[in-house]
Amino acid sequence: MKRIFGFLPMCLLVIMTHAQTPFHSAVWCPDNGDGTYTNPVLYADYSDPDVCAVGEDYYLTASSFNCIPGLPILHSKDLVNWEIVGHALQEQEPKELFDHSQHGKGVWAPAIRYHEGEFYIYWGDPDQGIFMVKTKNPADRWEMPICVISGKGMIDPCPLWDDDGRCYLVNGWAKSRAGFNSVLTVRELSSDGTKAIGEPRIVFDGGQENHTAEGPKFYKRNGYYWIMCPAGGVAMGWQLAMRSKSPYGPYEWKRVMWQGSTHINGPHQGAWVHTAFDEAWFLHFNDKGAYGRVVYLQPVDWSSGWPMMGKSGEPVARYRKPKSNSTTIVNPLENDEFNDGIIGKQWQWHANYHPFYGMPTANGTMRFYTYDLQPHALSPSSQSEVPGYSLWDASNLLLQKPTAPRFTATAKVRFAAKAEGQYGGLLMMGRDYSALVVQRQGDTFLLQQHTCIGADEGKTEQTTTLAMMEPTERDTIPYSPAIYMDIYLRMTVKDGLCTFSYSTDGKRFREAGTPFTMKQGKWIGAKFGFVAVQEKPRADRGWLDVDWIHITR
Secondary structure, eight states, X not given: XXXXXXXXXXXXXXXXXXXXXXXXXXXXXXXXXXXXXXXXXXXXXXXXXXXXXXXXXXXXXXXXXXXXXXXXXXXXXXXXXXXXXXXXXXXXXXXXXXXXXXXXXXXXXXXXXXXXXXXXXXXXXXXXXXXXXXXXXXXXXXXXXXXXXXXXXXXXXXXXXXXXXXXXXXEEEOHHHHSOOSEEEEEEEOTTSSSBOSOOXXXXXXXXXXXXXXOOEEEEETTEEEEEEEXXXXXXXXXXXXXXXXXXXXXXXXXXXXXXXXXXXXXEEEEEEEOTTSOEEEEEEEEOGGGOEEEEEEEEEOTTSSOEETBTTBOOSEEEOOOOSOOOOOOOOOOBOOOSSSOOTTOEESSSOOTTXXXXXXXXXXXXXXXXXXXXXXXXXXXXXXXXXXXXXXXXXXXXXXXXXXXXXXXXXXXXXXXXXXXXXXXXXXSSEEEEEEEEETTEEEXXXXXXXXXXXXXXXXXXXXXXXXXXXXXXXXXXXXXXXXXXXXXXXXXXXXXXXXESSSSSOXXXXXXXXXXXXXXXXXXXXXXXXXXXXXXXXXXXXXXXXXXXX
């Protein structure tokens, strides 16, 4: 393994390597290399994307819900080739809530804007209020979040700084908290965007014709205030544009994109971008079920006075690339060697991070400590005297988004177990999940598949033992000795079907367990990564050391 000593030299090396050798995905690249691109430009779950343009640079953020770090920041020079450059949110408040997994809560539908030399991101937490973070450098640390408006039910906020310096905020409302939806409201904020100084006014009610109007984005163009928003629901909805001479309306509206004769269902919710090359584009999501909400790029035609998207309102699957001075092909990072003491930016925890979950090591591995797995309470009708377990509420899962419909993930790991029942391995997580793990039983290991169908409904996992394996090493110390297993774990995904295999030498792989159908999480796509847990509470922790993970075809 490579070893790099000293914080400053390490950072310089990472930056230089990143700049000189852009990552090229082996499983999904939208740039066709001939001046065209193929949608989606991001085959990954960047739900509710928003983008701002600063010169010839574009910055994208998206919903991150309970996952941390949150508010991913992606950068592009041409709206087609994207790379992850950081995250705007390192921890969610209140800590007593988000220190534990909170599926579907947290960051909903953010908006990113550039104003007077600073980048701002606003988002709604439907249970807490509207928040904002800002920075001068989007790839660096962002300031601590502030609560702009506290309260329940407010979602999908977007600011607009007007020509006179006044600031307005549009937002939607969550029926699950407010008791109503399909309504957009506008209010005035202080000029620095930190607090409300006006009361909300309803500027649009979608009613039956445009039900589920939400996710608004606020713009100004040619003397009109524009609100662009989706309606009709995620799977079968459409994109609206509305305009007014006043930020408070009344607004006239028009449908500017819909599925039509294409296979791209529910094309809506995203960002209109006017480029430095005087072109207009729109980035939006498309629901791919277990893969989450992936990102498409559409041309925009303003010749009618309305932003008609795609080709006459229908989304395109392939098109010419936006004008750009860049020829670099780059994709979001997938592989990780764990060599430089910093985990890749593609990874997220299921809750606020704690060092108890794990840390990079000096010898080029990522260590995950076995974390206490809480048993589910038995139902009165249960015939079992043994409590069941589920990873649904586990906070120490380190996961990343699938980035293609088909791929293979292979990881080289060493598992150290110090107590009965400790296990670790490779996981595909969602409302249903499955994992290939090694678990300690006595002085040996069992290769097992742990699968749970209906984890979000309180169901517990079923365990299938696939093989008994002798440890590759044993401690000789008398106190809390560990036994070790060196193994390669592999997951192959083909159009939502996940199969597992393993190897003891990294060359010959054997299929293991039964195929598993991926299922999305709560408001997010399925994610894969690593698990290390223990069923015996307060035992001396074992650990899973991951040497590397590679994503291939």
